[in-house]
Amino acid sequence: MFGLKLVSILSAILGLSSLATSQKTVRINALGDSITGSPGCWRAILWQKLQAAGVKNTDFVGTLSGQGCGFSYDGENDGHGGFLATGIVRDNQLPGWLSQSKPDIVMLELGTNDVWSNIAPATIIAAFDTLVNQMRAQKSTMRVLVAQITPMNPSSCSDCGQRVIAFNAAIRAWAPNKSTAASPITVVDCWTGINTTSDTIDRVHPNSSGNTKLANCWYEPLKAAIALAGCP
Template sequence: MSRAASFLYRILFLALSSILGGVNPVSGQILKILPLGDSITQANVDHYGYRYRLWVKLVDSGVTFDFIGSGNMNLWGNPPWPPIKGKSFDSDHEGHWGWEANEILDGRVGEGNLASWLQDYTPDIVLMHLGTNDALHEDSTESTVQELEQIIQVLQADNPAVTILMAILIPSTDPQAWRIPAINAEVPAIARRMQTPTSRIIVVDQWTGFDTSTNLYDQWHPNDSGEEKMAQKWFEALLAVAPLAIELQFEPDLETLSWQATIGAEFYSVYKIDPLSLLDTDGDGLPDAGLGDCITASDPDTSDTTFVDQIPLPAPNSAVFYLVAPVTSFGEISLGTTGFGLRRQPSTACP
């Protein structure tokens, strides 16, 4: 590959990276994950909480991560969380029982607020489930939306590259719960407005599939099965947080790709992309022509993280783009999640 083609390739790499954005959840990198919310995030002494169940999934997947937050207690004390693989539960969080979104921003006397908490840590990924108390306390949807956007701004000011997994809230049987769908309806639009070229906001649908007759222990809070459903939704979203960073070695008539293992991958698919497919003429932030065709699938072994493309470029000064996609245990190819919170499927799937 000529120097000109190599330079063009790197320009294209940056272009597609700006479209797909996000952090790279690879093994060996300590991901700082902030669970941010209210009592649904905090849980009480009688319940493990979704945080523990998500922690188990991440530990089992072998990812190196750190839950962060100013608190480490459930309400009224901590339950006896069982250790996993010789590890004790990392109980740090930013769940605040009964708090509304404006209180996360402004705080309560003696308890701090988001800006002050962020002086002690900086998250790579935020799990954000906020707005339930605002709905139940009859705050307007408009004010809640404004406060949620302000929370995002505070997080982005602290880390311009933060990835925010923003929940569509779980349902409730509270008489005032009819306001929750109104907030949920605004979440995708919030994600579109507040994403930046470096900070992606991914919508995580915690509402769908959550059954208030079987997944709550009272009118508001998830029971064991509800916590498990929430943890699974967060986990699946984390699987698709980012495309993989790829390194290339240029040799005559071939390119050698290598990448790092990612969360939950059983094997990987490699896509070879025509640079023209990166064009975004409709302005929706997505490549018009999709992400090209899959040219190979690695062996079902996460240690297999290299691929050699022996098909030469069609012209001396031409360029191509490669994308590596992890294939998870769910049988799906997770090409990353766009700023719109939608998974992008390949035009031709690997076998």
């Protein structure tokens, strides 16, 4: 009886080991503006959280290298400071970036500069539509995580808070219709719980507490996407 139990335990361990080794490396591209990339230390905290949870089959990719966040991490990304979603589409920049990074998952946190520039939500969403089409042209099974962008209340833009709310509502309405079984879109709530006074350095860009909250909002959706994308 003891021998049978031992065999059963060993088989379970070997099965888990086989499952772990069968998980392929998942390439992840964080695409956005300065909130993502300058220095975007929420990505470092997010990477650390994944590592601590044993999610190590990841390769963060992009045309930009990671910046210093106090510890070593896999920091490649496409967080281009000052860029607009509408500008990236206008200049046809994403296909070139994707051809270099070749991601399996794109984490899209973009639109803050468009909103700040008072571009209509429908126009930004049209740009998102094009960006997703370009992602799918690069990889037909691209998994796309789209953030409802963080709150902002800069002194130069008294209406920006309400503009963000309107834009995030547009994201929630757009995503289900654009999502497909082969290339699902998941909306990630990076708005709720972030305070522009206590969680940002300038009422726009995250401080240390804001970075922790951003890492937390991305963690579960990204972990789930990695698990699915990593299946052989």
